Every structure is written in structure tokens, then in C-alpha cells.
């Protein structure tokens with residue numbers, strides 16, 4: 484397995500990707516066909532930017548990719564259809580920055596790890612829950628979402644919740660994921676709307692979509 488990991492590391496260097504994480508999105512999208520030409524994509528937790536590099540050519544020059552991360556992302560060398568923002572994606576004005584609802588929301592977000600697996604798992608699951616809460620204001624109906632989560636006891640409920648919000652929702656472990664890693668990617672296809680078991684009548688995420696502002 485170590486050889487496979489070294490292989491992805493070498494391949495990332497050879498192909499000029501910023502990190503080996505690129506191969507996770509490549510495998511997910513090659514299998515599930517989530518990204519299409521012309522798509523508007525939101526990439527949550529995008530630093531250092533290899534998913535941006537993968538998504539950009541897949542959506543083409545008519546598409547756009549917005550990457551948000553707590554850490555700065557070096558914009559040098561990024562394609563023209565990519566825009567980046569430094570900040571907490573859960574706290575910033577995503578609809579205003581997107582200008583329209585996204586066709587695809589990607590999240591490779593990971594919390595800072597503490598070394599305590601159960602705490603890391605719950606932080607990661609919380610990030611996913613918070614992301615699911617925001618999807619009605621971020622994602623088109625029929626759109627897709629990929630979310631990384633550290634597997635653990637909250638995972639089955641998270642998968643059930645996403646299953647209520649999407650036509651299909653499944654866990655996927657790419658080969659480029661380290662075998663020792665507890666990460667798994669929830670691949671959610673065909674967004675239906677807010678979780679019917681969790682809507683507040685005055686939910687701000689139900690706010691009407693904003694007019695495109697262009698970039």
C-alpha cells in the first residue's frame with residue numbers, strides 16, 4: 484500500500500498538481516461524472532488548490548470554480564476560471580461570491596486534528612452537517628455534492644441525512660486515500676432540497692437566490 488501512496492505522490496509532482504489529493508477528485512469524478520462543461524463549482528477547504536486544478540478544465544472556459552479556505556491559496560498559476568477566497572466558508576457570503584447557485588459543491592474540508600480520533604471524527608461530521616444545512620442556499624436543485632468525512636459513529640446518521648436531501652448518497656473510498664486514513668467521501672447526487680426532517684420555518688438558508696454579479 485505504501486507503494487501506491489508513493490505512486491500518487493510522484494504522479495502529483497510529475498503532473499504538476501499542488502497535492503496528491505488531486506487523484507481523489509479525479510477518481511471520484513471519473514467514476515461518478517459529477518462535473519460538466521459550463522458548471523459553477525464551489526470548492527470548500529480548497530488549499531493548497533489541487534482540486535481547483537482538477538475541476539477547472541473539467542468545467543471548461545464557460546464554467547467557474549470558487550475555492551474557499553481558512554488558509555491563503557497561492558493564486559499564481561491558477562487557471563482564469565478559478566477564483567479563491569481566504570476565510571471560513573461556513574461564515575462567509577458564499578451566495579454573493581458565487582453570484583448564482585452552484586451546480587456542484589465539493590468539500591475536502593478537514594478540521595485541525597487533535598490526535599483523539601473520536602474528537603476529530605465529531606469535528607469532521609459537524610463540518611459536514613453545517614455544510615448540509617447551507618446547501619439550500621448554495622446548490623441548484625439536481626446538483627451534486629462531494630463531502631469528506633472522518634468515519635465514526637456519527638457517519639451513518641450523516642449518510643441518512645444526505646440521503647433525504649439527495650436522490651442518491653453513497654460513501655466512496657478512493658485509491659489515493661491512504662489505507663490508514665479514516666476519511667471517506669460522501670458522494671451525493673441529485674439535490675432535492677432541505678432535509679425534510681430538519682427545517683425551521685424561518686431558516687435563513689431558504690432565502691431567495693441572489694442575482695448573478697459576475698466576477
Ligand SMILES: C[S@@+](CC[C@H](N)C(=O)[O-])C[C@H]1O[C@@H](n2cnc3c(N)ncnc32)[C@H](O)[C@@H]1O
Nearest residue numbers: 504528530531532533534552553572591592593
Ligand atoms: C485536506 S485540505 C484540502 C486539500 C484540497 N482539496 C486540495 O486538493 O488541495 C483541507 C482544508 O480544509 C480547510 N478547512 C477546514 N475547515 C474549513 C472551513 N470552515 N472553511 C474553509 N476551509 C476549511 C483547511 O484549512 C484545509 O486547508
